[in-house]
Amino acid sequence: MKRFFKSETGIIITFALLYLLKGILPTAFLTEVVIFSIYAMGCSFLIGRLGLTSFGQPAYLAFGAYGAGVYLYYFGHNSLVAIFVSVLFSLVLNMLVGSFMVRLNSSYFTLCNQAFCVVTFFLFQKALVKWTFGDNGLLLISRMDPTPIIDLTTTKGIYLFAFLMAVAVWFFYQYLMKKSVFGATCLCVKDNEMKLRFLGYKTFNIKWLAFVIANTTAGLAGALYTVYFCMVNANIANVNTASEAVAISMLGGAGTLFGPLVGSFLFIGLKDIASQFISHWEVLVGLLLIIVMLAGEKGIVGSLEGYLEKLKEKRTLAKPALTKEGGL
Amino acid sequence: MGMPNIVEVKNLNAAYGQSKVLFDINLYIKPNERVAIVGRNGAGKTTLQKCIASLLHPTGGSVLYNGAELVGKQPYEVARLGLKYIDQDKHVFLDLTVRENLELSSYATGDYDWDKVFKHFPKLKILIDRKGAYLSGGERQMLMIGRAILGDPKVLLVDEPTEGLAPSIVDDLVTTFHELSKDCAIMTVGQNLSFVSRVAERVYAMKEGRLVAEITDEADIKNHSYCEYL
Numbered sequence: 001m002k003r004f005f006k007s008e009t010g011i012i013i014t015f016a017l018l019y020l021l022k023g024i025l026p027t028a029f030l031t032e033v034v035i036f037s038i039y040a041m042g043c044s045f046l047i048g049r050l051g052l053t054s055f056g057q058p059a060y061l062a063f064g065a066y067g068a069g070v071y072l073y074y075f076g077h078n079s080l081v082a083i084f085v086s087v088l089f090s091l092v093l094n095m096l097v098g099s100f101m102v103r104l105n106s107s108y109f110t111l112c113n114q115a116f117c118v119v120t121f122f123l124f125q126k127a128l129v130k131w132t133f134g135d136n137g138l139l140l141i142s143r144m145d146p147t148p149i150i151d152l153t154t155t156k157g158i159y160l161f162a163f164l165m166a167v168a169v170w171f172f173y174q175y176l177m178k179k180s181v182f183g184a185t186c187l188c189v190k191d192n193e194m195k196l197r198f199l200g201y202k203t204f205n206i207k208w209l210a211f212v213i214a215n216t217t218a219g220l221a222g223a224l225y226t227v228y229f230c231m232v233n234a235n236i237a238n239v240n241t242a243s244e245a246v247a248i249s250m251l252g253g254a255g256t257l258f259g260p261l262v263g264s265f266l267f268i269g270l271k272d273i274a275s276q277f278i279s280h281w282e283v284l285v286g287l288l289l290i291i292v293m294l295a296g297e298k299g300i301v302g303s304l305e306g307y308l309e310k311l312k313e314k315r316t317l318a319k320p321a322l323t324k325e326g327g328l
Numbered sequence: 329m330g331m332p333n334i335v336e337v338k339n340l341n342a343a344y345g346q347s348k349v350l351f352d353i354n355l356y357i358k359p360n361e362r363v364a365i366v367g368r369n370g371a372g373k374t375t376l377q378k379c380i381a382s383l384l385h386p387t388g389g390s391v392l393y394n395g396a397e398l399v400g401k402q403p404y405e406v407a408r409l410g411l412k413y414i415d416q417d418k419h420v421f422l423d424l425t426v427r428e429n430l431e432l433s434s435y436a437t438g439d440y441d442w443d444k445v446f447k448h449f450p451k452l453k454i455l456i457d458r459k460g461a462y463l464s465g466g467e468r469q470m471l472m473i474g475r476a477i478l479g480d481p482k483v484l485l486v487d488e489p490t491e492g493l494a495p496s497i498v499d500d501l502v503t504t505f506h507e508l509s510k511d512c513a514i515m516t517v518g519q520n521l522s523f524v525s526r527v528a529e530r531v532y533a534m535k536e537g538r539l540v541a542e543i544t545d546e547a548d549i550k551n552h553s554y555c556e557y558l
Binding site for chain 1: 381383402403404407408412413414415419421422423424428431432433435436437475476479
């Protein structure tokens with residue numbers, strides 16, 4: 001089962017099922033889940049694969065969101081081009097920011113990212129208010145032209161496009177996590193960075209590349225947000241929402257392939273349902289997170305994978321590995 | 329005229345913060361030589377190896393590898409030059425299988441000839457799909473050495489290789505070190521004197537951060553006569 005869900009077929013079936021849910025669940029809800037899961041994927045990768053917890057994710061989300069927003073407001077009207085431009089914009093900024101952020105470890109990395117998020121929020125809200133319009137934001141509803149093939153100005157179009165983007169992101173991360181040496185080196189950075197240096201790896205490059213990939217993914221989610229909501233304001237970089245990506249990653253299972261999707265589904269679901277009854281719905285997310293963490297610190301998908309892995313290892317260990325010529 | 333030294337340490341000094349731990353160390357390693365450093369706990373043996381591998385920057389002196397200065401280089405640069413360090417904690421990458429651990433080393437060095445690893449450690453071939461977390465101490469040691477010999481290093485620095493290993497495994501390790509030294513020099517650090525006497529061709533005795541003796545006589549090494557210096 002585990003192998004199935006980690007395979008390409010698993011990704012396609014999971015997303016196909018999720019896509020079919022639009023007959024049961026509201027499209028708006030599903031679109032938000034998909035976009036949020038792309039956002040959480042980068043964060044989950046950083047936490048689960050590199051052991052770097054970032055409370056600055058809203059800043060990287062905002063890079064993408066404003067990349068698309070500024071393009072649509074000032075330069076063009078094509079949403080597809082806006083998304084492409086914003087991903088490039090995110091990529092360049094993350095390359096710059098990453099070159100100093102990844103020099104930091106553990107708590108310093110976490111807190112400096114949070115500080116950077118505060119700076120970014122200030123930039124978009126106050127310093128660049130002349131162009132970003134601060135809290136009022138950039139309203140894009142009349143500035144987006146229908147796009148060919150998939151019309152991103154319609155709910156159905158953006159829903160389908162976000163889904164396709166998510167599938168592409170999932171395939172990319174599946175390759176990264178399961179099939180590439182780079183993915184393995186990321187895991188080793190988390191496990192024992194010094195050991196990796198003994199083997200001849202320059203770990204700075206590994207962390208930098210992982211940072212750029214993870215946060216450019218967040219940038220893509222930001223661009224989709226802007227196109228989906230037809231607006232962007234400074235609140236997207238608000239540091240108060242910094243824990244959301246981390247909570248979703250932990251809830252679903254940091255570093256797992258499907259963790260961000262499960263976490264986003266639960267998080268957005270709880271937000272939509274519970275907020276109708278209680279104003280502080282975050283309490284429920286907090287409680288759920290504590291319960292899941294106490295159950296094994298691996299999140300929902302991580303715990304499930306761990307359980308299946310134990311079963312597999314039991315079967316492997318049952319087979320004798322020693323032979324006469326076995327050596328040491 | 330003898331062979332040139334592959335590693336040469338000159339007037340090496342090192343400190344952890346304010347406390348000085350190495351004092352004017354001078355030593356050398358010849359190609360394909362098996363050298364051991366012995367000393368009590370806290371003598372500075374591991375610190376010396378870490379300085380050679382550039383894991384710790386010395387406060388003074390120099391470390392030459394094939395005539396090139398290693399002080400100031402990063403550990404990954406030293407590893408790429410062909411000087412590999414195997415530390416004592418038997419830590420392999422726990423989430424990766426034996427195959428992935430080897431692949432990691434192959435990717436870094438461009439050396440995918442795993443037959444030489446399996447020649448020394450055939451058991452690794454059997455354990456190829458087992459995760460690092462499920463390997464025994466001996467198996468981890470095999471994997472660490474196997475990983476290190478990919479890329480044909482010229483010097484292996486092995487810190488306390490016998491720690492926590494069963495006597496039968498230590499015996500195998502002696503044979504392995506003799507075989508490995510046909511291709512590279514080995515500098516081992518340890519307190520297992522029986523192991524040292526069977527492996528080393530030359531022994532340095534360390535005491536309180538200083539090299540106090542160099543024993544080259546085979547009989548002296550076999551008789552553990554260097555113990556008087558420790």
